[in-house]
Amino acid sequence: MTVGSLRTPAILIDRATALRNLDRMQAEAIANGIRLRPHAKTHKSPLVARWQVDRGAIGICCAKLGEAEVFADAGIENIRIPYPLHPANADRLVALSNRTHLSFIVDHPAVAKQWSEALVRRARQIDVLVKIDVGFHRCGIDPAAAGAVDMIRMVASLPGLRLKGLLSHAGHAYHAHTEDELKAMADTEARTMRELADRCRSAGVKIEEISAGATPPARFSITQKGFTEYRPGNYVYFDRTQVALGAATFDDCALTVLATVVSKPAPDRVIFDSGSKTLTNDGARGFDAAPGHGVVIDHPDLLIERLSEEHAIVKATKGSTKLEPGDRVRIIPNHSCVVSNLVDQAWLVDGDGAEALPIAARGRIT
Numbered sequence: 001m002t003v004g005s006l007r008t009p010a011i012l013i014d015r016a017t018a019l020r021n022l023d024r025m026q027a028e029a030i031a032n033g034i035r036l037r038p039h040a041k042t043h044k045s046p047l048v049a050r051w052q053v054d055r056g057a058i059g060i061c062c063a064k065l066g067e068a069e070v071f072a073d074a075g076i077e078n079i080r081i082p083y084p085l086h087p088a089n090a091d092r093l094v095a096l097s098n099r100t101h102l103s104f105i106v107d108h109p110a111v112a113k114q115w116s117e118a119l120v121r122r123a124r125q126i127d128v129l130v131k132i133d134v135g136f137h138r139c140g141i142d143p144a145a146a147g148a149v150d151m152i153r154m155v156a157s158l159p160g161l162r163l164k165g166l167l168s169h170a171g172h173a174y175h176a177h178t179e180d181e182l183k184a185m186a187d188t189e190a191r192t193m194r195e196l197a198d199r200c201r202s203a204g205v206k207i208e209e210i211s212a213g214a215t216p217p218a219r220f221s222i223t224q225k226g227f228t229e230y231r232p233g234n235y236v237y238f239d240r241t242q243v244a245l246g247a248a249t250f251d252d253c254a255l256t257v258l259a260t261v262v263s264k265p266a267p268d269r270v271i272f273d274s275g276s277k278t279l280t281n282d283g284a285r286g287f288d289a290a291p292g293h294g295v296v297i298d299h300p301d302l303l304i305e306r307l308s309e310e311h312a313i314v315k316a317t318k319g320s321t322k323l324e325p326g327d328r329v330r331i332i333p334n335h336s337c338v339v340s341n342l343v344d345q346a347w348l349v350d351g352d353g354a355e356a357l358p359i360a361a362r363g364r365i366t
C-alpha cells in the first residue's frame with residue numbers, strides 16, 4: 001500500500017522514527033546500568049514489543065491482564081502488570097503465569113492477603129512489588145506513613161507472594177509547569193524510593209528491585225541512583241504533550257493521524273474526518289499547554305478548535321486556508337497512547353510505503 005491510497009482517518013507510525021526512539025531510550029538505559037521494561041499500553045502491538053525486547057528490554061509492562069494475555073500469546077516471556085489487580089482474577093493470573101514470567105503490584109494490605117490466600121490455594125507463589133505513591137496520588141502506599149515499612153514487611157511474609165521490591169510511577173510529572181519542577185519531581189521520586197528501600201533493608205526486608213517509569217521525567221530519572229528498572233511507555237511514539245514537556249521534539253513524534261478535509265464551510269474553517277473517535281478529547285498538557293486537539297503538520301496557522309465524534313472543526317487563525325475538500329493532512333495528537341487504542345490496525349510507514357500494523361491488544365481493558 002501507499003500512504004496516498006489509505007482510507008482516512010488512519011493512524012500512521014513512522015517506522016524509522018519509532019525505532020530511533022526505542023534505540024535512544026535503550027542506549028540511555030544501558031549507559032546508566034538500568035534495565036528497561038517498556039510499558040506496552042502505548043503501542044499494544046506484539047511487533048513493537050518484539051522490537052523493544054530485541055533491543056535489550058528485559059520484558060514489558062501491561063496495564064491489564066487482557067493486554068498481558070495478548071503479549072504472552074505472542075511469545076513475550078517477561079511481563080509485569082503495575083496495576084492493582086483484584087484477586088477475583090486469580091485463575092486468569094495463574095493461567096497467564098504458566099505462559100510468561102509474570103509479576104504484579106499490591107498496595108493494599110487486605111488485597112495482598114487475599115492474593116496470597118488465592119495463590120496458596122492454587123499452590124502458586126508469584127512475584128510482586130509494592131506500589132509506592134511518590135506524588136501522583138493515584139494508588140500506592142504513602143512512603144511517609146508510619147506503617148509503610150510494616151506493610152512491606154507484611155507482604156514479604158505472605159506465602160503466596162514473593163516480594164521483589166518497590167515500584168513507583170511519577171504520573172504527576174505530566175502536570176509539571178517548568179523544566180525545574182519536572183526535574184525536582186524526578187529527584188524526589190528517586191530519593192523517596194531509595195530512602196524507603198533503605199528503611200526496609202534496615203528492618204530486614206529484602207528489596208531487590210526498585211522500578212520507576214514515565215516518559216516526561218525519563219531524561220532526569222534514568223540517571224538517578226537506586227533504580228534498577230525504568231518503565232517508559234509513551235516514548236516509542238511521543239506526542240504533542242511530550243513535546244510540551246520537553247521530553248521530545250516534533251521530529252520525534254512517530255504517530256500521526258492521516259485525515260482528509262471533508263468540508264470547507266468558510267474560508268477560515270475546514271472540517272477534517274478525524275473527530276474525537278480518532279484524536280480523542282484528551283487536551284494537551286505541558287509547560288505551556290497549547291489549545292486545540294493536536295498539531296497539523298506543515299499548517300502552523302490551523303487550530304483544531306473542536307471535535308465531534310467524526311468531525312474536527314478547524315480554524316485558520318490567520319484569516320483563511322488554502323486547504324480544500326479532498327486535501328489530506330497529518331496531525332500529531334495530544335496523547336498518542338489513547339489514539340492507538342482506538343483502531344484495530346495502524347499503518348507502519350516508510351516514506352510513502354504503508355504496511356498494516358495490527359494493534360492486537362487494543363481494547364483489552366479487562
Ligand SMILES: Cc1ncc(COP(=O)(O)O)c(C=O)c1O
Nearest residue numbers: 039082169213214215232233234
Ligand atoms: C504504572 C505505570 N508505569 C509506567 C507508565 C508509563 O508512563 P509513560 O507513558 O509516561 O511513559 C504508566 C503510564 O500510564 C503507568 O501507569
